[in-house]
Amino acid sequence: MKQQFRNYLIIALFGVAACVGFYLFQPQNQFAVNPKADANEYLKIYEFFQGSAEWENVRFAIHNRLVIPFLASLLPWQSPSFNFFVINSLLAILSLLALYYLLEYFHTKRAYSFLILVFFSLHYVGPFRQNAIGPINVDMAVYLFEILFLLFLLKRKYLLLILIAPVAIATKELFLALIIAILVLALAMRFIFNDKSISLPALVTTLLIGIFTKLLLSHYFESASPGRNSVLVMAFHIREMIFHPDHLWRWILSLFAAMGGYLFLVIKRYRRVEIKKDPVLIVHVLSLSVLALSIVGGMDYTRLIFLGFPYLILSVLLTRPNRTEFLIAWVMSMPLTRFWVVMPIISLDMTQYNLWMPESADTRHLVVWTIVMILCLAIFLYLMKYLTRRAQS
Numbered sequence: 001m002k003q004q005f006r007n008y009l010i011i012a013l014f015g016v017a018a019c020v021g022f023y024l025f026q027p028q029n030q031f032a033v034n035p036k037a038d039a040n041e042y043l044k045i046y047e048f049f050q051g052s053a054e055w056e057n058v059r060f061a062i063h064n065r066l067v068i069p070f071l072a073s074l075l076p077w078q079s080p081s082f083n084f085f086v087i088n089s090l091l092a093i094l095s096l097l098a099l100y101y102l103l104e105y106f107h108t109k110r111a112y113s114f115l116i117l118v119f120f121s122l123h124y125v126g127p128f129r130q131n132a133i134g135p136i137n138v139d140m141a142v143y144l145f146e147i148l149f150l151l152f153l154l155k156r157k158y159l160l161l162i163l164i165a166p167v168a169i170a171t172k173e174l175f176l177a178l179i180i181a182i183l184v185l186a187l188a189m190r191f192i193f194n195d196k197s198i199s200l201p202a203l204v205t206t207l208l209i210g211i212f213t214k215l216l217l218s219h220y221f222e223s224a225s226p227g228r229n230s231v232l233v234m235a236f237h238i239r240e241m242i243f244h245p246d247h248l249w250r251w252i253l254s255l256f257a258a259m260g261g262y263l264f265l266v267i268k269r270y271r272r273v274e275i276k277k278d279p280v281l282i283v284h285v286l287s288l289s290v291l292a293l294s295i296v297g298g299m300d301y302t303r304l305i306f307l308g309f310p311y312l313i314l315s316v317l318l319t320r321p322n323r324t325e326f327l328i329a330w331v332m333s334m335p336l337t338r339f340w341v342v343m344p345i346i347s348l349d350m351t352q353y354n355l356w357m358p359e360s361a362d363t364r365h366l367v368v369w370t371i372v373m374i375l376c377l378a379i380f381l382y383l384m385k386y387l388t389r390r391a392q393s
Contacts, residue, residue, distance in 0.1 A: 007110075011100050011117060015093035015128070018121045022132035028081060029134045029346035037346070038062060039136035042069050046080050046136075049073035055221060061233070063223035064214065067171040068138040085135035092127035095143035096120070099310055102147050105154075106279075108317055115330050116313055122339035124356060125258065125306045133343055139307060141171045147310050149178060150286060154279050158202035165206050166213040173230065174293055174307075176210045181289040182282065183207055189281075197278050234296035241295060250366070251294070253358035254301035256373045259312060260333025264380045265321045280318055287315040301359040328383055332376055 031039035041062040046069040047053035068087060075083040096117060103113040121128050127140050145168040152161040168175040183203045189195035241247045256263055290308025297304050305312075321329070344352035354360035358369045 008097060008100070011097055012093055014117070014121065015096045016089075018128040019089040019092065019131065022128050023085065026129060026132040026342060027345050028132070030348075031134070031136065031346065033348045034346070034350075039134060042084075042136045042138065043080055045069035046073050046084075057224045058221070060223040060225045060228040061173065061230070063221050064170065064217040065138050065172055066217065066221065067167060068141055081135050084137070085131060088127075088131045088135055088137070088140040091140040091144055092131055095127055095140065095147065098144055098147040098151075102151065102310060102314070103317075105151065106314060106317065112317070112326055115326075119260070119330065119333055119337060120309060120313075122334075123258075123306060123337045124339070124341075124343060125303045126309075126337075129339070129343070130303070134346065138172055139303070142174070142307050143310060145171060145175060146178075146286075146290075146308070149175065150282070150311070153182065153198075153282060156199070158199055158206075161202065162206050162209060165210045169210050169213045170217060173214065174290075174297065176207075176214060177293055178286065178289055179203065179207050179210050181285055185282065185285045195278070237296045237298065240299075247299075247359075249370075250359045250361075251301045253366070253369045253373060254294075255291075255305055256376075257302045257336060257358050257369070258305040258309070259316075260336045261329035261331075261376060261380060262313065262316045262333060264332075264377055265316050265319055265325060265329050267377075283311060283314045283318060286311040299359055300357065302357050324387055325384065328380060332380060 029037070029039070031037035034040075038059075041059045042065070044053065044056075044058050045062075045066060048055050049066075049070045050073045068084070068091075072080065072083040072087050075086060077083050077086075099120060100113055100117060103116065108116075120126055123129065127143060130137065131140055145164065148164055149161070149168065152158070152164070165175065165179065182198070183200075186198040186200055186203055189198060190200060241251075287308065290311055291305065294301055294304035294308065338356075343356060346353050350360075355362070355365050358366065361369060
């Protein structure tokens with residue numbers, strides 16, 4: 001018990017250090033000069049809850065993301081950015097602790113867990129760096145609710161699942177999609193394999209509450225484009241992927257940028273992935289869901305993929321990599337986090353910032369990303385072959 005408490009304390013202190021360190025190291029974006037910046041929309045919601053502005057012209061999708069702006073509006077400091085930063089720092093630290101608990105729940109080796117937490121914390125689209133460069137956002141809460149969603153589902157804590165659904169959906173609407181994905185899985189297990197391990201009534205209730213929450217939010221907090229809906233947005237992004245094949249390649253490179261060498265563990269050992277057990281199947285379905293949502297949810301693929309990190313890293317670990325494979329993947333992944341480099345400030349001109357993202361990089365940098373990915377894969381496969389041959393001899 002003392003050892004566990006000490007581990008959680010160390011992780012919490014590491015999270016605080018990451019918050020403060022990146023806050024001092026990484027300059028904030030200049031969202032005010034860019035009318036398309038999401039931060040401007042969250043600021044409108046924040047000012048509404050503070051009573052300093054009326055509800056008007058909030059962009060679609062963002063108009064329902066009320067929880068974090070509301071919590072930030074309750075804090076006493078004059079700076080909206082600092083109020084958001086405080087709330088999101090707390091959520092980032094809680095997400096770090098929750099991720100450790102989740103890894104422990106799946107009996108991950110402790111050394112693996114700590115190394116994963118370091119990668120998660122230092123990545124340039126991870127919670128701590130993004131909170132430093134753009135504190136007026138809601139992404140920090142996504143990691144926490146994703147983990148709670150999975151844990152309550154695995155532990156069959158359906159009442160808690162139902163209770164967090166409205167809050168999670170009022171934070172970010174992707175949780176409605178996750179509920180639908182798990183409901184489809186439960187239906188398939190029930191009617192194809194006669195597996196009743198997941199409660200259909202509980203999931204249907206959760207979904208209905210989620211839909212009601214979404215409708216209620218849209219009724220009382222209208223967007224600037226009432227005619228738009230999530231289906232149209234997803235259809236648009238699917239259309240873009242079909243008519244612009246380079247988007248698929250950019251998405252693959254973004255997957256590499258987000259997951260680093262961990263991606264190669266899945267490619268190398270895909271034949272061994274076990275999907276018969278209920279928890280394993282749930283994790284893989286959620287991983288596929290967040291990957292699909294990263295395609296249909298917007299063009300900023302790297303950030304959207306990394307938002308699904310808790311599920312994706314579990315899917316990787318469930319392939320049972322050995323110590324050598326895991327360490328090579330981690331060492332290969334850490335340089336991709338670029339934790340020692342100051343990210344370009346986001347302003348009206350996002351050219352330099354976009355170069356960090358495969359989904360928006362110019363052709364020359366796209367080629368560089370491609371070469372780096374192929375080179376890393378070649379090195380990984382060579383080292384695996386060399387070490388296996390050496391072990392056999």
